[in-house]
Amino acid sequence: MSETADRVKKIVVEHLGVEAEKVTEDASFIDDLGADSLDIVELVMAFEEEFGVEIPDDAAEKITTVKDAITYIDENQG
Amino acid sequence: MFDLTGMTALVTGASGGIGSEIAKALAAQGARLAVSGSNAGKLEAFRAELGGDHVALACNLSDGAAVDALVPSAVEALGKVDILVNNAGVTRDNLAMRMKDEEWDTVIRVNLEAAFRLMRAAARPMMKARFGRIVSITSVVGTTGNPGQANYAASKAGLVGMSKAMAQELASRGITVNCVAPGFIRSAMTDVLPEAQKTALLTKIPAGDLGDGADIGAAVVYLASREAGYVTGQTLHVNGGMAMI
Numbered sequence: 433m434s435e436t437a438d439r440v441k442k443i444v445v446e447h448l449g450v451e452a453e454k455v456t457e458d459a460s461f462i463d464d465l466g467a468d469s470l471d472i473v474e475l476v477m478a479f480e481e482e483f484g485v486e487i488p489d490d491a492a493e494k495i496t497t498v499k500d501a502i503t504y505i506d507e508n509q510g
Numbered sequence: 511m512f513d514l515t516g517m518t519a520l521v522t523g524a525s526g527g528i529g530s531e532i533a534k535a536l537a538a539q540g541a542r543l544a545v546s547g548s549n550a551g552k553l554e555a556f557r558a559e560l561g562g563d564h565v566a567l568a569c570n571l572s573d574g575a576a577v578d579a580l581v582p583s584a585v586e587a588l589g590k591v592d593i594l595v596n597n598a599g600v601t602r603d604n605l606a607m608r609m610k611d612e613e614w615d616t617v618i619r620v621n622l623e624a625a626f627r628l629m630r631a632a633a634r635p636m637m638k639a640r641f642g643r644i645v646s647i648t649s650v651v652g653t654t655g656n657p658g659q660a661n662y663a664a665s666k667a668g669l670v671g672m673s674k675a676m677a678q679e680l681a682s683r684g685i686t687v688n689c690v691a692p693g694f695i696r697s698a699m700t701d702v703l704p705e706a707q708k709t710a711l712l713t714k715i716p717a718g719d720l721g722d723g724a725d726i727g728a729a730v731v732y733l734a735s736r737e738a739g740y741v742t743g744q745t746l747h748v749n750g751g752m753a754m755i
Contacts, residue, residue: 470682474637 436483436509437502443478444498447471457499475501485509512735515540518588519734520581522546522571522628523598525556527697528647531723532597532730537562539731541593544584548598571598571624572616581631590639593734594632596625596646596669599662606660614661621665622672629676633685642685643734646673647726650693650749666691670745677743686742690729693749696720717750 441455450465461467461475476492479485479501485508487495495501519536523529524545533545533556543564547553550568557566565587569580584591599621602613625646636642651659652666670689677687694700694711700720703711712718729748732738747755 468682470637470679477634 434502434506436506437498439482440479440498440502440505443482444475447475447478455498457497457502459498460496461498462496479505483509511737512539512731514593514731514734517541517592517734518543518584518590519593519595520544520546520567520584520588520591520628520632521595521597522569522580522624525549525552526597527699528692528695528723528726529597530556531727532595532647533560533564533727535724535727535731536593536595536734537564539735541734542588544587544591546580546584546598571620574623574627577624577627578631581628581635585635591632591635592639592641593643593645594628595730595734596628596644598624599647599649599665601659601662603658603662605658609660617661617665618668621662622668625669626672629672629687633676633680636685637680637683640684642680642683643738644673644676644685644687645730645733646687646689647730648689648691648745650691650747650753652691653745653747653755654753673745674743681742684739686733686739688733688738688742689745690726690733691745691747691749692721692726693747693752694720695726696722715750715752717752719750721748721750 444455445452448465448467459465461472476487480487483505485505495504519541521533521543524533525547533543537543537560544567545557546567546569548570553566553568557564567583570576600617602617604613629644646669648666648669651663652670655663673687673689725748729746
């Protein structure tokens, strides 16, 4: 597992208060992890802070699973 | 009831007439404050008058970058911000037909845009904390209108709509967003009114008297308290019955 994946999963566990084993790469934030739209905003802001990336709104809309977040961050981290 | 011990508050326009009474009321209930104002000297004098371990953070609310830095500065100084009171406001009165672009822009920027920037910045740590109280001081004229105050009335009505939108966005996180709408409050501005005008004004106020800054302070304390947690998106009118909405 990549370092990015570890850090992303840690943030998801902390913010959504879910068990670590539920946070698989295919897990959908809304459908599988019980997030609402405000949770998504919080997660995106937390990713931006943790990784120093900027995630514009149109990109954020496409991030629906844990894997989407990891991929976006890996591709856009400066 | 309404004990604010352990809570922290950022109050803008705190060295002004109503603002200073709001700050005193919050401090009297035990909150630790960051008081903000544009005049650093006046602000520091007020902070000293308050005593305690409150902090003064001077800020020019017409400067967007300075406004964006205010909440982070308050969090740094106080450790957290539980309560945000958007009290600062300016007037640039003129009949609409004669109103200059700068008069419009200044009032909207300070009264409405700065409040939005502060609310946006404060919402983030409040969301993380799952607790927050945002109170904006609007005005009876935001509801009733007032000739010569198209800009001011728009900014105050804007605060009400913005607060209702944010109240809905943030309710699930334990954050309430409300407004307090003062009517005519005794101040340097009303002291200089001619006696005849004062008498005419009082005939429109069922309570038969102007309000005091402390009346506004008490309303803010209530909305900022833990006990008011189920009250959100509301405007509390404090006007002696002058307008019942």
